[in-house]
Amino acid sequence: MRARRKIEKGQGRYSVWENLRYVIAGIVKWQPLVIPCTIIHALTQGLSVYVWLYAIKCIIEIFEQSVKAGAEVQKVLCLVAIAATTELVMLVASNLCDKQAEGRMHDVEYHFALFWTTKVWTMPFCMHEDPEVQKNIFKARRAINSNGNGVAGLHYWSNQLLPNLVRAVMALVLLAMINPFIVILILSLTFLRFALINKASIFEKEECENKVAKEQMASWTYREETADFAYGKDIRLFQMQKPLYQLLRKESSFLNQKHILAQNKYARYYVIGDILGFLEEGITYGFLIYKVLFGGLTVADFTLYLGSVHNASTALNEIFTKFIIICSESRHVNDYRDFLESNIEQDSENIKSSFQKDYLACEDAFKETNADFKWEKDADYEFVFDHVSFQYPGADSYALKDLSICLKSGEKLAIVGLNGAGKSTFVKLLCRLYEPTQGHIYLNGIDISEYDLNDYWELLSPVFQEDESFAFPIAQNVSMQTARTQNRDKIAESLHDADLAGKLRELPFGIDTYLYKNLSDDGIDLSGGQKQKLMLARALYKAAPVIVLDEPTAALDAIAESKSYENFNHMAGGRTTVYISHRLSSTKFCDRIAMFEAGGLIEYGTHEELMQKGGKYAGLFAVQAQYYADEEETCYA
Numbered sequence: 001m002r003a004r005r006k007i008e009k010g011q012g013r014y015s016v017w018e019n020l021r022y023v024i025a026g027i028v029k030w031q032p033l034v035i036p037c038t039i040i041h042a043l044t045q046g047l048s049v050y051v052w053l054y055a056i057k058c059i060i061e062i063f064e065q066s067v068k069a070g071a072e073v074q075k076v077l078c079l080v081a082i083a084a085t086t087e088l089v090m091l092v093a094s095n096l097c098d099k100q101a102e103g104r105m106h107d108v109e110y111h112f113a114l115f116w117t118t119k120v121w122t123m124p125f126c127m128h129e130d131p132e133v134q135k136n137i138f139k140a141r142r143a144i145n146s147n148g149n150g151v152a153g154l155h156y157w158s159n160q161l162l163p164n165l166v167r168a169v170m171a172l173v174l175l176a177m178i179n180p181f182i183v184i185l186i187l188s189l190t191f192l193r194f195a196l197i198n199k200a201s202i203f204e205k206e207e208c209e210n211k212v213a214k215e216q217m218a219s220w221t222y223r224e225e226t227a228d229f230a231y232g233k234d235i236r237l238f239q240m241q242k243p244l245y246q247l248l249r250k251e252s253s254f255l256n257q258k259h260i261l262a263q264n265k266y267a268r269y270y271v272i273g274d275i276l277g278f279l280e281e282g283i284t285y286g287f288l289i290y291k292v293l294f295g296g297l298t299v300a301d302f303t304l305y306l307g308s309v310h311n312a313s314t315a316l317n318e319i320f321t322k323f324i325i326i327c328s329e330s331r332h333v334n335d336y337r338d339f340l341e342s343n344i345e346q347d348s349e350n351i352k353s354s355f356q357k358d359y360l361a362c363e364d365a366f367k368e369t370n371a372d373f374k375w376e377k378d379a380d381y382e383f384v385f386d387h388v389s390f391q392y393p394g395a396d397s398y399a400l401k402d403l404s405i406c407l408k409s410g411e412k413l414a415i416v417g418l419n420g421a422g423k424s425t426f427v428k429l430l431c432r433l434y435e436p437t438q439g440h441i442y443l444n445g446i447d448i449s450e451y452d453l454n455d456y457w458e459l460l461s462p463v464f465q466e467d468e469s470f471a472f473p474i475a476q477n478v479s480m481q482t483a484r485t486q487n488r489d490k491i492a493e494s495l496h497d498a499d500l501a502g503k504l505r506e507l508p509f510g511i512d513t514y515l516y517k518n519l520s521d522d523g524i525d526l527s528g529g530q531k532q533k534l535m536l537a538r539a540l541y542k543a544a545p546v547i548v549l550d551e552p553t554a555a556l557d558a559i560a561e562s563k564s565y566e567n568f569n570h571m572a573g574g575r576t577t578v579y580i581s582h583r584l585s586s587t588k589f590c591d592r593i594a595m596f597e598a599g600g601l602i603e604y605g606t607h608e609e610l611m612q613k614g615g616k617y618a619g620l621f622a623v624q625a626q627y628y629a630d631e632e633e634t635c636y637a
């Protein structure tokens with residue numbers, strides 16, 4: 001079934017080490033200075049505790065040797081000065097490197113976030129609305145959402161772990177010199193504690209993240225909608241506060257229960273871990289005291305080893321708590337990689353090959369796109385739908401069933417029909433946002449799936465039902481290009497042709513005025529009809545050889561609508577056009593009319609032919625004509 005592209009899972013779960021290697025590869029690529037900074041931070045932070053430990057051992061030895069009083073004080077002062085200076089230098093270096101690395105990691109995370117964005121942008125449109133894919137998009141975003149999780153978390157917690165590793169290694173080397181079994185005992189008990197807490201962490205991830213991703217997404221969606229000004233009117237006028245509150249409350253108490261469950265598990269394992277830790281310290285301290293009493297260990301060495309046991313114990317404790325957090329951050333990175341590597345099939349061949357090859361390099365894919373490709377304006381473009389059927393992913397019935405229709409080159413084809421007849425689905429298939437479940441669509445005799453998708457999209461100037469405008473300046477909303485590449489005269493001309501010249505004159509910064517206030521305090525909001533005109537201006541600017549208009553006048557007032565009909569032939573010129581409208585007075589300007597019902601073509605011909613036939617189109621037209629006549633009578637009464 002072609003409409004439902006395969007949702008392949010990623011290559012599988014990666015180990016913590018593989019994910020660390022993966023993030024390190026990103027760091028080396030985008031901010032290599034983070035690596036030496038992290039190493040210097042670990043060494044200086046980890047070794048600084050031994051400076052005083054060693055200095056104190058030496059001071060005690062000086063006293064033990066009981067040389068002349070004057071010389072002792074001098075030596076001690078000298079040692080204190082050296083230790084203090086060394087520690088100060090180490091701490092300064094450690095903090096400087098730590099902050100350098102942390103600052104640069106934002107850039108690394110930003111790069112990883114770009115791949116997530118690229119993946120979402122370039123995945124087949126039909127997958128975007130698949131609930132499973134949406135859940136994966138949401139889960140993957142947690143690894144790069146600037147709150148210290150995932151990619152940033154792996155570095156942050158490794159940066160916290162490494163100084164402790166240096167500290168622990170140093171301590172264990174020192175302890176191994178008096179008895180290697182002590183080291184084996186400490187390490188074994190630490191691994192046991194780690195295994196227990198990690199078990200709780202896996203349980204937490206499963207209960208509080210995987211099993212509740214849907215609920216988390218629901219509560220996230222409700223909050224996003226609450227913050228979105230567009231929902232404000234309905235929330236107030238339909239008094240949605242109470243039901244929304246109850247939904248949020250339900251989600252949050254459900255999530256809360258899961259968190260409590262996970263924390264109870266942690267509590268149990270932490271108690272066992274604490275008992276093991278108590279055992280470990282008791283045995284090692286006991287052993288050291290025994291060595292002083294019966295094994296000939298000097299007081300100076302005793303202080304050094306005592307400090308080492310303490311350091312080994314706290315550092316290992318820190319290592320394993322940090323490592324558990326790293327494991328949990330790694331699971332976020334797994335979600336991220338799973339999403340990036342799943343559904344490898346991408347809309348763009350360049351992106352596809354980059355994701356397959358090495359998606360750390362996929363940024364180059366956008367640079368390689370075939371931007372210079374242009375279709376000839378005056379060439380013939382004929383479309384044929386050949387027994388096309390289409391079923392939406394997850395839907396039980398067909399939205400289009402066995403549709404065969406021809407759109408001749410230069411022809412203006414109107415598609416009419418009641419709500420849900422399949423008109424927009426026809427447009428989506430023509431635009432290759434979906435692939436037919438059965439049948440084929442041909443452009444000039446070649447199956448449209450054989451054209452490069454980006455090249456194919458270059459052929460179309462669409463205006464969709466939904467007026468999706470971005471928080472960009474008006475110019476960018478029309479050109480959909482950056483300021484560097486857009487043609488400002490053409491933008492003004494397109495806005496003029498779309499009947500927005502009057503509005504443009506009122507704008508504080510002309511075509512540079514921002515839409516919405518998200519990114520500019522001087523941003524403006526447009527009315528529904530004005531937004532629709534903006535969409536028309538966007539299609540006019542693109543000036544592609546084939547025009548697709550899905551209810552482009554639904555939000556226009558009567559005068560604007562009538563003007564748009566007058567301009568329609570001028571705008572379309574001799575170009576192949578598909579025009580969807582519920583207002584049949586507009587469709588009679590088209591060369592052919594196709595009437596859809598329940599996903600099938602039931603009538604086809606010119607306006608006159610269909611009127612003569614006296615079928616459903618003629619009936620619908622008569623109802624609307626009657627309505628307009630009644631309206632006119634009321635107006636002039």
Ligand SMILES: Nc1ncnc2c1ncn2[C@@H]1O[C@H](COP(=O)(O)OP(=O)(O)OP(=O)(O)O)[C@@H](O)[C@H]1O
Nearest residue numbers: 129392395399417418419420421422423424425426
């Ligand atoms: N994303 C979707 N997932 C599942 N079913 C869908 C989806 N979009 C549309 N449908 C279903 O497909 C059928 C055709 O919808 P379509 O949007 O093509 O109708 P339409 O003729 O454009 O309707 P309208 O005049 O209301 O815009 C409808 O039954 C609709 O419920």
